[in-house]
Amino acid sequence: MVGLHLDDIDQRILAELSVDARLSLVTLANRVHLSRNAVKQRMERMERDGVIEGYTLRRGSGPSRRVTAIMLVYRADRMRGAGVVAELARIPEVVRCDILSGEFDLLVTVVAESMDRVGEIWEHVSALPDVENTVTSVSLSRPIDRP
Template sequence: MHEGVMLMALHLDDIDREILAALTSDARVPLVTLAARVHLSRNAVKQRIDRMERDRVIAGYTLVRGTPAGNAVTAVVMVYRTDRMRGAGVVSALSRITEVVRCDILSGEFDLLVTVTAESMDRLGQIWEEIAALPGVDNTVTSVSLARVIDRR
């Protein structure tokens, strides 16, 4: 694809940005509500969303799990792996822990940055023990979030 054509395909106007902001805030917002918000027809909004999906501006939709009481505990666990990045066993095991909401591969001293959201400190402790006991995990450092001041999910 010619560079100029590619740039045109990825151009977003103010209405596109407003649609993206609304979908980022609530991916389940009805098309009719979006259409009223941006002063377009439902069909025009649908076409814009379809185009942004095609152009990979919108790469997918996801579920954000809540907790029944709203008292979730979030922590980051930095993991140092024995194999220093060569095996997939630790990441595979982490993917099976439902409270692991994110896992990033890092450069530097630690290999993985694991974000965990649990329903309680007790459950967080159990998850930490599970992670620390995984074959291939050499060391962990865990920090518990005291307060969330910015959340752009």
């Protein structure tokens, strides 16, 4: 996977599959605004490159208890350099990363299976050499959820 480049569409495909690995190609293609065939080719490439290693069934005990956390990240280099963003892209639970104006540089959305996993991700991100500071908040509820 050295030198592997995942573009925004690849990241969106991975984010959608992380939430529901059973999505049909047609539904996934609609969500990322590509043809079914283009999505299939991208998924096959990511499988060959080891980005996608398999599709797994995990038995649950009822409704999903996934945790959504928002991380505000202040990079030491401010707007230069892509090292932090590249490292975030390697974390499957990171479903979105926005570059911000203002005090913080990045708004990172994390969807994880547990608070423990959110904590592990926070530790990893805050320990990156180019990260100067982070602020993390956990979503308590989502009264509005538009696509």
